[in-house]
Amino acid sequence: MKPTHIEHIGIAVKNLDEAIKLYQTVYGLECYAVEEIPDQKVKTAFFMVGQTKIELLESTDPEGPIGKYIEKKGEGIHHLAFAVNGLAGALDETAAKGVMLVDKAPRKGAEGLNIAFLHPKSTFGVLTELCEKP
Numbered sequence: 513m514k515p516t517h518i519e520h521i522g523i524a525v526k527n528l529d530e531a532i533k534l535y536q537t538v539y540g541l542e543c544y545a546v547e548e549i550p551d552q553k554v555k556t557a558f559f560m561v562g563q564t565k566i567e568l569l570e571s572t573d574p575e576g577p578i579g580k581y582i583e584k585k586g587e588g589i590h591h592l593a594f595a596v597n598g599l600a601g602a603l604d605e606t607a608a609k610g611v612m613l614v615d616k617a618p619r620k621g622a623e624g625l626n627i628a629f630l631h632p633k634s635t636f637g638v639l640t641e642l643c644e645k646p
């Protein structure tokens with residue numbers, strides 16, 4: 513596996529509207545999509561910075577993964593996402609190298625991407641997402 517670029521950086525926030533405002537008024541970025549992912553109990557907002565996106569994540573349920581994350585660690589950078597070609601193969605290769613996987617097979621993420629997470633215990637505390645355009 514060799515990532516082609518950083519696809520996005522996921523940032524956990526308590527209030528999506530307020531966070532969107534910061535990215536728009538301070539950084540002058542345009543929010544080009546807001547999407548709710550019921551599966552993940554999360555509402556997301558996207559900004560493009562060069563070829564990398566900022567993905568703001570607000571929990572829609574305190575028991576969801578982002579809700580629990582904020583309760584434990586507070587707001588901030590939640591995960592790093594690499595774009596890869598051949599996600600299923602990359603996952604097999606990663607597992608074979610002894611890295612713990614959160615997702616053993618690709619699943620659907622925001623923006624229709626195929627995604628899978630690696631376990632932060634295996635990646636020096638960084639929740640890492642691999643994603644691929646379908």
Ligand code: ZN
Nearest residue numbers: 522567593641
């Ligand atoms: Zn992500």
